[in-house]
Amino acid sequence: xxxxxxxxxxxxxxxxxxxxxxxxxxxxxxxxxxxxxxxxxxxxxxxxxxxxxxxxxxxxxxxxxxxxxxxxxxxxxxxxxxxxxxxxxxxxxxxxxxxxxxxxxxxxxxxxxxxxxxxxxxxxxxxxxxxxxxxxxxxxxxxxxxxxxxxxxxxxxxxxxxxxxxxxxxxxxxxxxxxxxxxxxxxxxxxxxxxxxxxxxxxxxxxxxxxxxxxxxxxxxxxxxxxxxxxxxxxxxxxxxxxxxxxxxxxxxxxxxxxxxxxxxxxxxxxxxxxxxxxxxxxxxxxxxxxxxxxxxxxxxxxxxxxxxxxxxxxxxx
Amino acid sequence: xxxxxxxxxxxxxxxxxxxxxxxxxxxxxxxxxxxxxxxxxxxxxxxxxxxxxxxxxxxxxxxxxxxxxxxxxxxxxxxxxxxxxxxxxxxxxxxxxxxxxxxxxxxxxxxxxxxxxxxxxxxxxxxxxxxxxxxxxxxxxxxxxxxxxxxxxxxxxxxxxxxxxxxxxxxxxxxxxxxxxxxxxxxxxxxxxxxxxxxxxxxxxxxxxxxxxxxxxxxxxxxxxxxxxxxxxxxxxxxxxxxxxxxxxxxxxxxxxxxxxxxxxxxxxxxxxxxxxxxxxxxxxxxxxxxxxxxxxxxxxxxxxxxxxxxxxxxxxxxxxxxxxxxxxxxxxxxxxxxxxxxxxxxxxxxxxxxxxxxxxxxxxxxxxxxxxxxxxxxxxxxxxxxxxxxxxxxxxxxxxxxxxxxxxxxxxxxxxxxxxxxxxxxxxxxxxxxxxxxxxxxxxxxxxxxxxxxxxxxxxxxxxxxxxxxxxxxxxxxxxxxxxxxxxxxxxxxxxxxxxxxxxxxxxxxxxxxxxxxxxxxxxxxxxxxxxxxxxxxxxxxxxxxxxxxxxxxxxxxxxxxxxxxxxxxxxxxxxxxxxxxxxxxxxxxxxxxxxxxxxxxxxxxxxxxxxxxxxxxxxxxxxxxxxxxxxxxxxxxxxxxxxxxxxxxxxxxxxxxxxxxxxxx
Numbered sequence: 001x002x003x004x005x006x007x008x009x010x011x012x013x014x015x016x017x018x019x020x021x022x023x024x025x026x027x028x029x030x031x032x033x034x035x036x037x038x039x040x041x042x043x044x045x046x047x048x049x050x051x052x053x054x055x056x057x058x059x060x061x062x063x064x065x066x067x068x069x070x071x072x073x074x075x076x077x078x079x080x081x082x083x084x085x086x087x088x089x090x091x092x093x094x095x096x097x098x099x100x101x102x103x104x105x106x107x108x109x110x111x112x113x114x115x116x117x118x119x120x121x122x123x124x125x126x127x128x129x130x131x132x133x134x135x136x137x138x139x140x141x142x143x144x145x146x147x148x149x150x151x152x153x154x155x156x157x158x159x160x161x162x163x164x165x166x167x168x169x170x171x172x173x174x175x176x177x178x179x180x181x182x183x184x185x186x187x188x189x190x191x192x193x194x195x196x197x198x199x200x201x202x203x204x205x206x207x208x209x210x211x212x213x214x215x216x217x218x219x220x221x222x223x224x225x226x227x228x229x230x231x232x233x234x235x236x237x238x239x240x241x242x243x244x245x246x247x248x249x250x251x252x253x254x255x256x257x258x259x260x261x262x263x264x265x266x267x268x269x270x271x272x273x274x275x276x277x278x279x280x281x282x283x284x285x286x287x288x289x290x291x292x293x294x295x296x297x298x299x300x301x302x303x304x305x306x307x308x309x310x311x312x313x314x315x316x317x318x
Numbered sequence: 319x320x321x322x323x324x325x326x327x328x329x330x331x332x333x334x335x336x337x338x339x340x341x342x343x344x345x346x347x348x349x350x351x352x353x354x355x356x357x358x359x360x361x362x363x364x365x366x367x368x369x370x371x372x373x374x375x376x377x378x379x380x381x382x383x384x385x386x387x388x389x390x391x392x393x394x395x396x397x398x399x400x401x402x403x404x405x406x407x408x409x410x411x412x413x414x415x416x417x418x419x420x421x422x423x424x425x426x427x428x429x430x431x432x433x434x435x436x437x438x439x440x441x442x443x444x445x446x447x448x449x450x451x452x453x454x455x456x457x458x459x460x461x462x463x464x465x466x467x468x469x470x471x472x473x474x475x476x477x478x479x480x481x482x483x484x485x486x487x488x489x490x491x492x493x494x495x496x497x498x499x500x501x502x503x504x505x506x507x508x509x510x511x512x513x514x515x516x517x518x519x520x521x522x523x524x525x526x527x528x529x530x531x532x533x534x535x536x537x538x539x540x541x542x543x544x545x546x547x548x549x550x551x552x553x554x555x556x557x558x559x560x561x562x563x564x565x566x567x568x569x570x571x572x573x574x575x576x577x578x579x580x581x582x583x584x585x586x587x588x589x590x591x592x593x594x595x596x597x598x599x600x601x602x603x604x605x606x607x608x609x610x611x612x613x614x615x616x617x618x619x620x621x622x623x624x625x626x627x628x629x630x631x632x633x634x635x636x637x638x639x640x641x642x643x644x645x646x647x648x649x650x651x652x653x654x655x656x657x658x659x660x661x662x663x664x665x666x667x668x669x670x671x672x673x674x675x676x677x678x679x680x681x682x683x684x685x686x687x688x689x690x691x692x693x694x695x696x697x698x699x700x701x702x703x704x705x706x707x708x709x710x711x712x713x714x715x716x717x718x719x720x721x722x723x724x725x726x727x728x729x730x731x732x733x734x735x736x737x738x739x740x741x742x743x744x745x746x747x748x749x750x751x752x753x754x755x756x757x758x759x760x761x762x763x764x765x766x767x768x769x770x771x772x773x774x775x776x777x778x779x780x781x782x783x784x785x786x787x788x789x790x791x792x793x794x795x796x797x798x799x800x801x802x803x804x805x806x807x808x809x810x811x812x813x814x815x816x817x818x819x820x821x822x823x824x825x826x827x828x829x830x831x832x833x834x835x836x837x838x839x840x841x842x843x844x845x846x847x848x849x850x851x852x853x854x855x856x857x858x859x860x861x862x863x864x865x866x867x868x869x870x871x872x873x874x875x876x877x878x879x880x881x882x883x884x885x886x887x888x889x890x891x892x893x894x895x896x897x898x899x900x901x902x903x904x905x906x907x908x909x910x911x912x913x914x915x916x917x918x919x920x921x922x923x924x925x926x927x928x929x930x931x932x933x934x935x936x937x938x939x940x941x942x943x944x945x946x947x948x949x950x951x952x953x954x955x956x957x958x959x960x961x962x963x964x965x966x967x968x969x970x971x972x973x974x975x976x977x978x979x980x981x982x983x984x985x
Binding site for chain 2: 054055056057058059060061062063064065066067073074076077078080081084095097098099100102103106107109110112113116117119120121122123124125126127128129131132133135136138139140141142143145146147150153154157158159160163217218221222225226291292295302305306309310313
């Protein structure tokens with residue numbers, strides 16, 4: 001029974017994240033539009049865009065190699081596997097032991113590596129520009145992410161996400177300064193990783209400040225659809241990660257019944273909607289920053305991560 | 319035949335291939351490299367067999383010091399490195415068959431390359447101080463001769479000089495270290511040293527000297543300056559050997575002394591090694607990010623990986639002095655695993671860089687581009703290599719770095735609070751190095767292999783020869799295999815971890831699905847096989863479903879580039895422009911990077927110029943003052959060159975009196 005349920009949970013989660021990710025993007029866009037007194041596209045618009053792109057022919061530049069054509073699938077697959085291993089509504093994922101938080105972060109790194117290489121493949125100035133800036137951001141974001149992992153692993157005694165989520169949901173955790181710091185740091189890193197304002201603007205095009213859009217400039221058709229879907233998945237993954245680590249209320253634990261799983265799923269949807277709304281409000285309220293200010297922005301995350309870890313060494317209760 | 323006898327025979331045969339090369343000359347080069355390949359494979363087999371049985375075999379040869387003889391031993395620690403040397407040496411020798419085929423002066427490298435392998439093997443087998451130092455010195459000199467193959471180039475001669483000075487310095491430090499270990503009684507055999515452990519402070523002094531001696535050969539900051547000069551100057555198979563194997567022989571020397579010959583060192587010795595390792599990792603890879611020369615960038619990345627290995631070794635030292643053998647075994651296994659992985663990745667990359675150098679005639683990244691169209695097999699294998707060295711799953715570089723991070727995560731168990739604070743910070747530095755490595759290798763691969771060709775040579779580059787491709791393919795298989803099945807490799811090196819720390823990781827082969835479980839399943843697990851399988855399946859599934867149900871049409875068209883495509887290939891991002899953001903953010907303080915714009919005055923139509931300078935801080939901080947000091951001392955000593963006979967006689971008399979006084983006081 002336990003095995004069947006956890007296999008079921010794993011399968012449901014894999015399908016759920018793919019189905020839900022473009023909707024989340026749609027929700028964020030809708031809320032942003034409403035905040036700026038526009039009506040906005042329907043929340044299902046990203047899904048429609050992806051399906052439309054999938055049916056179109058793909059146009060590939062003459063100078064592109066097979067790396068350009070293979071990269072979208074690698075990006076999507078790595079992001080999907082990472083998203084499938086972050087607990088969303090239940091911690092008893094069948095394959096959660098195949099990768100801990102460090103490996104999940106590294107899977108996102110694999111997706112970024114493939115995307116940056118694809119950006120360099122056509123041999124245009126924009127692609128290289130996006131790739132070089134993306135790698136700069138990653139240079140600061142990755143150590144920050146590791147230090148956050150450290151803080152969490154020290155507090156929960158494991159780098160395994162399901163164990164961390166279980167420990168965070170447990171009664172003995174309580175409020176801690178270091179976890180607050182980790183939350184702020186993780187939020188900053190997530191903003192940068194997903195190319196949101198103030199780091200990058202997902203809505204820009206044809207601007208010298210863009211990063212993600214510059215790398216995918218040459219993509220079209222099914223390749224672009226894969227990349228868009230992966231970007232949505234990454235946003236969902238980030239929100240799920242913050243949700244399962246810092247707001248694990250109601251998440252189904254191993255051994256819980258089917259009804260608990262269903263209420264947990266409903267609660268998860270509410271959490272994600274809330275997170276998306278908060279993101280939209282934040283993005284409407286702040287302005288984008290200069291590229292060379294971003295390392296300072298991420299440096300704050302790095303310092304908070306380190307401080308959180310050191311505080312835990314000073315006292316396990318902080 | 320006992321493994322040590324076999325290994326000694328192989329080392330002798332490799333050394334004998336040198337005179338054979340001289341006797342048979344250039345036409346026999348293919349046969350000689352093929353023989354070296356076979357011997358290396360045999361060495362790898364010997365090392366593997368010795369590891370699987372987990373036994374120690376010894377041998378005493380009647381050469382060397384008359385009362386001691388040459389003691390040789392093959393224990394699990396040596397066996398790990400014999401395996402490493404065999405695999406790396408076989409790949410480099412195999413590629414040499416093709417690499418030197420059109421070499422106009424084969425006798426510049428041929429008599430030295432197989433004996434270089436033999437000398438390294440002898441270092442690993444040596445079980446007394448005399449044969450160890452002897453083999454070490456032969457290894458240094460042979461590798462110097464190989465660096466100097468292209469001696470007509472002034473830069474190569476400069477590199478050779480710096481290397482020779484650093485090698486001499488390193489041997490001096492090793493000599494002093496072994497002198498301290500042997501003690502006043504002069505027990506030069508390793509078993510005699512083990513039997514008489516010195517006082518704790520002496521242990522720390524010995525470890526410091528070993529850090530100088532082995533660290534200078536391995537490329538530990540700040541003793542790394544020769545490495546980006548010398549490794550790329552050599553022919554590419556030799557670069558692969560120097561970066562992939564010789565640096566590991568230096569790691570072996572440090573491990574042998576620090577863990578096997580010496581009792582547990584004070585905890586601060588471990589923290590010094592951690593700091594040096596983490597610092598080397600960051601500085602090395604930052605140099606690689608700004609380096610415009612492909613082979614030099616690879617050599618700088620070697621500094622990074624050596625830093626990772628030493629950081630893990632330092633952690634193992636700290637755990638060992640804290641009395642935690644299981645965690646020490648975890649950190650040490652991570653170090654050994656990363657050493658093996660780096661051999662495979664770096665040899666693969668250097669062999670590929672050699673193929674690119676052959677094909678395009680240049681090492682400068684900005685004169686390449688689009689090589690993936692002309693050299694598809696080389697490009698595919700290099701892609702695997704850069705993914706592995708950028709520490710990305712599911713390949714081997716990630717598996718060993720993951721293990722290092724697991725050891726870092728175990729640091730709360732350490733008793734000293736200073737170490738507890740230091741280790742997470744060092745872990746952050748290692749993560750920074752890993753992220754910078756991804757940037758450095760996106761840049762290296764993207765500029766050299768992707769995009770459009772920047773020169774006619776790059777546009778007409780021929781594919782690499784079959785021997786090199788075969789060697790690269792074998793190394794790529796190693797990278798993939800060790801990444802998917804890290805548990806099997808860890809089980810293989812477990813006897814070495816047990817020998818040095820008294821504990822080993824739990825057997826990994828019996829875990830379900832070959833999952834990597836370093837401490838316990840609740841602490842953190844990783845399964846390279848499943849992660850790799852999942853990514854491959856998801857990508858295949860996505861591609862299959864889309865091609866079958868949605869659309870599979872494809873049209874080739876000119877690049878879009880926002881509507882303003884630039885036909886000039888120079889409009890692509892190059893090596894300098896890709897590095898610019900990181901150079902500005904991190905390089906300004908760490909590398910003293912400066913950008914100056916020379917604007918012509920108004921009315922002057924000449925072009926504006928941007929000059930970018932970045933320098934290794936070790937030169938300015940350490941070596942330039944040292945060089946000035948040596949020069950000043952030499953100028954001062956010059957005065958004694960032209961004295962009158964009376965003064966010389968009085969100098970002689972004075973020193974005689976001083977020495978006699980000293981003898982009277984201490985004698």
